[in-house]
Each structure stands twice: as structure tokens, then as C-alpha cells.
Amino acid sequence: MKIFRCDGCDQVVYFESVRCTRCGRTLAFLPDRGIVAAVEVEAEDAADDGLAWRALAPAKGRYRPCRNSTEHAVCNWAVPAADDDEYCRACRLNHTIPNLDTADAKEAWHRVEIAKRRLLYTLLGLGLPVETKRENPDGGLAFDFLADSAGGEPVFTGHNDGLITINIAEADDPFREKIREQMGEAYRTVLGHFRHESGHYYWERLVDGGPRVDAFRALFGDEQQDYDQARQRHYAGGPPAGWWERHVSAYASMHPWEDWAETWAHYLHMLDGLETARAYGMSLRPVPAGAEPEPAVRATRLDLHAFDELMKAWIPLTVALNSMNRSFGMPDPYPFVLTDTAVAKLRFVHEIVEAQARAAAT
Numbered sequence: 001m002k003i004f005r006c007d008g009c010d011q012v013v014y015f016e017s018v019r020c021t022r023c024g025r026t027l028a029f030l031p032d033r034g035i036v037a038a039v040e041v042e043a044e045d046a047a048d049d050g051l052a053w054r055a056l057a058p059a060k061g062r063y064r065p066c067r068n069s070t071e072h073a074v075c076n077w078a079v080p081a082a083d084d085d086e087y088c089r090a091c092r093l094n095h096t097i098p099n100l101d102t103a104d105a106k107e108a109w110h111r112v113e114i115a116k117r118r119l120l121y122t123l124l125g126l127g128l129p130v131e132t133k134r135e136n137p138d139g140g141l142a143f144d145f146l147a148d149s150a151g152g153e154p155v156f157t158g159h160n161d162g163l164i165t166i167n168i169a170e171a172d173d174p175f176r177e178k179i180r181e182q183m184g185e186a187y188r189t190v191l192g193h194f195r196h197e198s199g200h201y202y203w204e205r206l207v208d209g210g211p212r213v214d215a216f217r218a219l220f221g222d223e224q225q226d227y228d229q230a231r232q233r234h235y236a237g238g239p240p241a242g243w244w245e246r247h248v249s250a251y252a253s254m255h256p257w258e259d260w261a262e263t264w265a266h267y268l269h270m271l272d273g274l275e276t277a278r279a280y281g282m283s284l285r286p287v288p289a290g291a292e293p294e295p296a297v298r299a300t301r302l303d304l305h306a307f308d309e310l311m312k313a314w315i316p317l318t319v320a321l322n323s324m325n326r327s328f329g330m331p332d333p334y335p336f337v338l339t340d341t342a343v344a345k346l347r348f349v350h351e352i353v354e355a356q357a358r359a360a361a362t
Helices: 068-070 105-124 173-183 192-206 211-222 226-237 256-279 308-326 340-361
Strands: 027-029 035-045 049-056 060-067 077-080 092-098 143-146 158-160 165-169
Touching: 027 049, 027 060, 027 077, 027 256, 049 226, 060 068, 068 105, 105 143, 105 192, 105 256, 158 192, 165 192, 192 256, 256 308, 256 340, 308 340
Parallel strands: 092 143, 143 165
Antiparallel strands: 027 035, 035 049, 049 060, 060 077, 158 165
């Protein structure tokens, strides 16, 4: 994630910010420019009782707030004035939103939306296809945000034919932590769910039936094996011995589809983490006790398109992050170990993404 600032006072602001804490200006993310900008009301739009925004310099341009901002205060993305859609590029992907009869449901939806937008920020930045079902009925992307109901069928987070379903209970920290412990997972976040499920979606769009499917099977295994049997085997007996030698997580060992989705999610973790480190100008020069300093790793010089550079910078960064957390008595934010096999799979994902970016550019 980049560092954003308020155009009115130069205060550093966050991707999720809606108001500058220093000067009080309204802030919005401009998806067509990939920046958070200060905006001011230009005029009332009598046609639909809406607002017309003018982005301050250097962004400039005319926008309006997304309908989910004015009606529910769960969105900070703007809609370009020339766009006829009343929803922003992120919200128009929503197929089903939660029942908002309770304040808890609205707060859960807001948290889920924040994670979804971080996913979309990365996907759009990578040049990956992000189309609605209206734009692409067969290959578009959509989201269902659902809640369990008394006496009804439980809601399972998952993906099916471009539709990603998220149980909004995952936005509740105690609930999510309870499930994480029950499942024996080292890592479980709402953003992680989005990244994982998007992996299933992009496997269908970028790998399935394409020229790289044989290379995929050589690394991840044959995805044609029965998924239900693999799932039952995994939950009955757990991951196979030595799973960490071949996979980024225990869940990845269940089936090649899950191996890909976990690896895909891990790759997006890496890119977002390294972009943030680069934005803050981080430079690491570890000095182990009784040893010579390690070679410096400068995130400011990092080329996010070069996989070897990504890996060279990623490992020292994760060690530093874990060490900082341990200094505060907190669990490791990066509870993973990457073997050569896992790195090879990450490289495969990187090559798929880079190939798509090149195709999109042409």
C-alpha cells in the first residue's frame, strides 16, 4: 500500500480514511487514479439529490460519492462524474449485502468492505481483470456478504463460478480467533479470506484450460482428483506429515486448488507488504550478535516485477516484523516458513500475474 496524504494540509492519511484528522477535509479514494484525495462539494445535484465533488490539486477532476457512502457510510471510493453508475467500482461488484436491521451487521459489513477494497487495490494495481457479472456474465466477479440465521443453513466462505461468499461473522475478532484455534490455523484474517477466494477465481480465469495448466500440475498436483474426498480426508486426518516442506500452509496440502489459492493469497500478502515497506523507505541491515552485519536490504530500490528481488527483500522484512511483535509480547504477524518448493510455486504465480499484466498493457 502506498502512503497517501491530504491535499489540503499534507497530513498523512490512510487508504480507509474519510476525513482528515488535521484540517477536517473530506477524503475519498479515486480508483481511476489510485490515490486518496481531498475533495470538496462543488454543487448540489438536483437530479438525484446527490453531491458533486471537486478533487483538490494535484488530483483535480469531478467526482461524486458512491451510493453506499451516502446511504450507509461504508464506502470511501468516489465515482468519476462521467460514470453513469451510482456505485463505485468496488461496490458494483456486490451481489448481496447483509441484512442491515442490526447495527452489528452494518459494522461487520463495513469491516468486510475495508478488506475487499484492499484486495481490489492490489488486483487493479496488478492489471488483473476485475469485471462485474453485468460486464462479463460468464467470467465476471461478484460478492455475497451473508450471515448465519437461526435455524437456517450455515454460511460458508467460499467461491463458486466467480461468486465469492464471505460470512460476515469473520469480521468479529473473537469469533474468527475461535475458529482459527479450532482449525489449527496459524493465520486467519478477513483480508486473507478475500485473497484466498480470489485465488480460486483467478485460477479459473488465468490457468484452467490454458497453456500453463501442465506446468501448474507439475508443481501443485492434478486438480482433477476428487475434491470432496480430499476435503474429507483432510478434516478427518489432518495434513500429511512434512506438509511444510511442500506448501505455504497446512490447508494448502488438502487439494491442488487449495494449494494454488493459499499460494496466490501469500503472493498478494508479499506484494502489499513490500509496497508498504517501499513507501515508507524501509532499509534493513540486520546485525546478529557476535557477527558481521548482513547486507542491507533497501525497499526503496525494490523492483516489484522481479521475483528474485521480491524474495530477497521479503525474508528479512518478515524476520524484522516477527521480532518487533515479540518485543511487545505479541504473536508473530508472519507465522510461515517458505521452503524451496513453496518459493517455486510463488514464482509460478508471479509469472502468471506478470504475463497477464503484459497482456493487459498491450
